[in-house]
Amino acid sequence: MPSRQDILNAKILVVDDSPDNIELMEEILKEEGYTDVSSTMLPEQVCPLHREHNYDLILLDLQMPGLNGFQVMKGLKEIEQGGYLPVLALTAQPSFKIAALEAGARDFISKPFDLLEVHKRIHNMLEVRLLYKELAQYSRAQQELALHDALTGLPNRRLLEDRIETALQHASRNHHKAAVMYLDLDGFKAINDTYGHAYGDEILKMVSQRLLSNSRKEDTVARLGGDEFIVLLGDIHCLADAQGPAAKLVEALSEPFFINDLTLQLSTSIGISMYPDDAENVTDLISIADYALYEAKRGGKNRFCANGSAARQAAQAVKPQVPAVTPSPAPELAQHR
Incomplete structure (x- = not known):
């Protein structure tokens, strides 16, 4: 099970076209103790950034000019290839909440932000994300053991x-x-x-x-x-x-x-x-x-x-x-x- 420190050290990306919203979310995360927080106002940067950094959580605004959040999630799905999509959708539109979940988001946060809701949803999602990664690593290790000789490490x-x-x-x-x-x-x-x-x-x-x-x-x-x-x-x-x-x-x-x-x-x-x-x-x-x-x-x-x-x-x-x-x-x- 991931420790609290593991959760606070998780890699987080904040995506929003509003600098005020980004500043607010970064301040919320900083006060809670999160240590690795990045942000971008350009939705077209999200997929390249995720390929490079493999974020544990992407806080994604759904309504942005150019690419919207749904289009960004489509690109992220191609990167994850059936894996756990680490997207927490940010929306002020109640009708977008179910649509976001259907598009692959794991959860959502309503705008304007409720501080208690933000902390709880982020913590819970990171806990699940890190646990998923631990299980994936364990599965890969077991597969390696099944294909290699335990004494020499050579293929069996x-x-x-x-x-x-x-x-x-x-x-x-x-x-x-x-x-x-x-x-x-x-x-x-x-x-x-x-x-x-x-x-x-x-x-x-x-x-x-x-x-x-x-x-x-x-x-x-x-x-x-x-x-x-x-x-x-x-x-x-x-x-x-x-x-x-x-x-x-x-x-x-x-x-x-x-x-x-x-x-x-x-x-x-x-x-x-x-x-x-x-x-x-x-x-x-x-x-x-x-x-x-x-x-x-x-x-x-x-x-x-x-x-x-x-x-x-x-x-x-x-x-x-x-x-x-x-x-x-x-x-x-x-x-x-």
Whole structure:
């Protein structure tokens, strides 16, 4: 629930063609303690000002030369796009009150002003407006959580599949290709078993950062769960455009991971599938990349493999920079820095 201070700090715009009315309303608001009050006598400025400042309340005179209050509200509706229209109509015409509400105003204040009515209606409307904004922010935050992995902050499978579908549509329109790279960490279970899940979680976060820093900004790096990740490459032309990035990721993840006083080492295996060579839909592309990942694991790990119709070839081995972690005793897994 918004606090009184939140309400007093709300952004308010007063719109009236009478300088006396503006001066009076500004004085009323100032005496009540409102701290962020602006005004204009030009109705055509209201929409541009609202786009820039996103006011919490617009005190809008309905009868003005040029654009009247009803025309201004029509423009404000296009800005809010179905959201809460923060307009408190000011009118001396009783017949305009219902018309104002039907046009989108949330409430009205009658002229001449009754001080108690002005204070109460402004306070109540700001309370509702700020509560609406809090709920909208909460809804956006929940949506973000639903689409991203809680540990790493990367897109989860739900968002990934949407990104892949978009990339396929773009590739089809532009006669390009796209690639799905399915990654699995070699030796990750040994780290979890030996040092615990806290260290495993730190490894996953560090892996995520390395994947991001070694990928293009336009690529999508996602976590499927556990130690499985997918990197989506869009706007490429051939298999070689995916093999180069795959080799780069294999090399990047073979570098040591430093956590507290330990130096941990592991590697990654990658399976690659290509659109439209190997498949033309999201599910099949992921499945084929998963199978290619299995082939890379079977071929010795710490390498990538493209096993679809785009590349009927053996796994492409990458010379290890450091030995991969295996479930061996702790001294072989880590050393003190």
